[in-house]
Amino acid sequence: MKIWVVRILSIIGTLVAVFGFEFFMRGLVAQDQSLDYIYRLAVLAGLFVTLAVSLNLINGITGQFSIGHASFYMVGAYAGATLTNSLYKIQPLGPETWLFVVALGGAVAAGIAGLIVGLHSLRLKGDYLAIVTLGFGEIIRIIVFNQPFLGGSFGLNIADKNDKSLWAVLLLAILCIAVCRNLCQTPHGLAFLAVREDEVASSAMGVNVTRVKVTAFIVGSAFAGAAGALLGVYDGLITPDTFRMDVSFLILTMVVLGGTGSITGSVIAALLLFSIPEWPRFMVEGGKPWQVTGATLLAGAICLIVSVYLVKRTIDEYHGPQRTKTLRIVGIVGGGIIGTVLLGTVFGLIPVLANRTWDVGALRMVFLAVTLIVLMLIRPQGIFGHEEFGWQKAMKALRFGKPGANPT
Amino acid sequence: MTTPLLSLDEATIKFGGLTAVNKVSFDIERGDLFGLIGPNGAGKTTCFNLITGVYKPTSGKILFKGSEIGGTPPNRIAEKGICRTFQNIRLFPSLSVVENVMVGAFLRHKTNIFSAFLYLPGAIRETEQFRAQAMALLEVVDLADVALARAADLPYGKQRRLEIARAMATQPDLLLLDEPAAGMNPQEKEELHLVVRRIRDEFQKTVLLIEHDMRFVMGLCEKIVVLDHGEEIAAGPPEAIRNDPKVIEAYLGEAV
Numbered sequence A: 001m002k003i004w005v006v007r008i009l010s011i012i013g014t015l016v017a018v019f020g021f022e023f024f025m026r027g028l029v030a031q032d033q034s035l036d037y038i039y040r041l042a043v044l045a046g047l048f049v050t051l052a053v054s055l056n057l058i059n060g061i062t063g064q065f066s067i068g069h070a071s072f073y074m075v076g077a078y079a080g081a082t083l084t085n086s087l088y089k090i091q092p093l094g095p096e097t098w099l100f101v102v103a104l105g106g107a108v109a110a111g112i113a114g115l116i117v118g119l120h121s122l123r124l125k126g127d128y129l130a131i132v133t134l135g136f137g138e139i140i141r142i143i144v145f146n147q148p149f150l151g152g153s154f155g156l157n158i159a160d161k162n163d164k165s166l167w168a169v170l171l172l173a174i175l176c177i178a179v180c181r182n183l184c185q186t187p188h189g190l191a192f193l194a195v196r197e198d199e200v201a202s203s204a205m206g207v208n209v210t211r212v213k214v215t216a217f218i219v220g221s222a223f224a225g226a227a228g229a230l231l232g233v234y235d236g237l238i239t240p241d242t243f244r245m246d247v248s249f250l251i252l253t254m255v256v257l258g259g260t261g262s263i264t265g266s267v268i269a270a271l272l273l274f275s276i277p278e279w280p281r282f283m284v285e286g287g288k289p290w291q292v293t294g295a296t297l298l299a300g301a302i303c304l305i306v307s308v309y310l311v312k313r314t315i316d317e318y319h320g321p322q323r324t325k326t327l328r329i330v331g332i333v334g335g336g337i338i339g340t341v342l343l344g345t346v347f348g349l350i351p352v353l354a355n356r357t358w359d360v361g362a363l364r365m366v367f368l369a370v371t372l373i374v375l376m377l378i379r380p381q382g383i384f385g386h387e388e389f390g391w392q393k394a395m396k397a398l399r400f401g402k403p404g405a406n407p408t
Numbered sequence B: 001m002t003t004p005l006l007s008l009d010e011a012t013i014k015f016g017g018l019t020a021v022n023k024v025s026f027d028i029e030r031g032d033l034f035g036l037i038g039p040n041g042a043g044k045t046t047c048f049n050l051i052t053g054v055y056k057p058t059s060g061k062i063l064f065k066g067s068e069i070g071g072t073p074p075n076r077i078a079e080k081g082i083c084r085t086f087q088n089i090r091l092f093p094s095l096s097v098v099e100n101v102m103v104g105a106f107l108r109h110k111t112n113i114f115s116a117f118l119y120l121p122g123a124i125r126e127t128e129q130f131r132a133q134a135m136a137l138l139e140v141v142d143l144a145d146v147a148l149a150r151a152a153d154l155p156y157g158k159q160r161r162l163e164i165a166r167a168m169a170t171q172p173d174l175l176l177l178d179e180p181a182a183g184m185n186p187q188e189k190e191e192l193h194l195v196v197r198r199i200r201d202e203f204q205k206t207v208l209l210i211e212h213d214m215r216f217v218m219g220l221c222e223k224i225v226v227l228d229h230g231e232e233i234a235a236g237p238p239e240a241i242r243n244d245p246k247v248i249e250a251y252l253g254e255a256v
Ligand SMILES: Nc1ncnc2c1ncn2[C@@H]1O[C@H](COP(=O)(O)OP(=O)(O)OP(=O)(O)O)[C@@H](O)[C@H]1O
Pocket: B015, B018, B020, B038, B039, B040, B041, B042, B043, B044, B045, B046, B047, B087
């Protein structure tokens, strides 16, 4: 009884939040058409969260090394596009309901692809499985590339696009997170984790390893497929190039960076990695992007190396209460920034360094790469490790000087 | 005569030129505390691997409750009621102690995976039920106080006991223990002795155990089979085994 009350209330709360956000964003766009790209960024962020969390189900929770997630994204996108192009005109549903149909269509198509790849996971482990998933992604892309009826390299147009579908994207992301989190709280989820930890021991305990792996692949790819379908319908055009290998690697990086197995980590890392290359868009003054001088870049690089070294040493040496550790990191990072400014001023005296400037926009990918390197050096196990976010844990971390509160 | 719970009938397995287990036959009756001993490399663990479906016998039969199980996949064998521990501990290292035991209980799940995805009341109830059962088993092996620790963080002796609790959670009819006392100090061995007895007497499990510590086996088991180089060289109660010249020779004068 109580369960249902809580459940219904949280569903209502989620819906209110999602649609509230949708209308807020629409209002923003209505006021100023040039802000349309923010709406688009929100859509893409939602899709990447779904992709990262669904890959985390395969890689992090079940421990299968799949690095071709973009292929399931692609299968879903093309399935959704084909479905829309052939049936949208004759369907009696409204454009909103149609989003559900498209997402489901993409999920089913990608789920079948996931089944095919998943069957290989039964015989192959680790690197070998990775090669198969990667190869699968490339094969699919090349097949599509050469199919005129799928648009070939020009891509596939979706006449009936729906560019007001942020809410659907957000609901999908939330559903994906909820499903993974729910799973992990039940014995079924423990069986998935057990397969990750030790296949021999899990099968000796009666876990059907085959079924667990294939299920993980099917569910994980189905979510990616649904995301792909929503992307197609939102953009109105999909090309094979949208689903290149580097997208697979970006998703994989999100999972690893967040901490393999941690749903919270995947979400945070997806948002972080997706947004970093977008920050320079906002670093604009008087319509022109910020200029970065060679002096600042060099100073920044030096201070970064020094602070990463210091933070790493602090973490290695100091195993005190979380809070103090965090304070030190903040202190060192703050020091790094101040150092950059000071050092930058000094280097600014050198004409060669002071006169060479770059648009901040040109440095987008540099930001991404640097963030990755720094995070992997400071926390090789990922931002969250195997941990999940929980209110109790958060409260505990905030409390002063009570390190013994953790149950061991 | 009733059918034995487990019977090996000339079970044999060859790895290339090496016959690791050669025509081994023995019967285990319900309620037995059965020992399997032999020098290093005798083929004891391989016997366990045959019984639990890790390997398929090259020839011979393995009957459990009267039906052939040779070559059945391990997870099906666990469902049929045989569960084991491992000589080189194989826990789920980054799961907590209680979660390790709950994985053992998983094979008795009644809810389907969709109710787990949606966390329906059935799944919640089952989770709580398995957790309670796991905690009860942790009491038995005296690990309840570390239920929330990571399995990898436990000391060696406790990891061995955790493996027993995890196997017990499958509610097997036959429990196979591969060197459960290895690496334990005398006091821990004493406690383990009591735990194994309790598993047999109170939980009415049949136990087959491999052990190198002769005092431990002789004090615990009622029937013993001795393997050497894959061959069965003796079988019988501890007193007979202790004085068997072939066994003494196999162990080369080691105190038996
Ligand atoms: N998969 C395998 N492939 C090849 N040889 C194997 C395999 N498994 C076991 N053997 C061999 O079979 C023989 C018996 O090994 P087994 O592990 O059963 O011995 P054991 O009696 O358990 O010994 P210990 O007391 O050291 O655990 C050994 O010679 C071993 O090398």
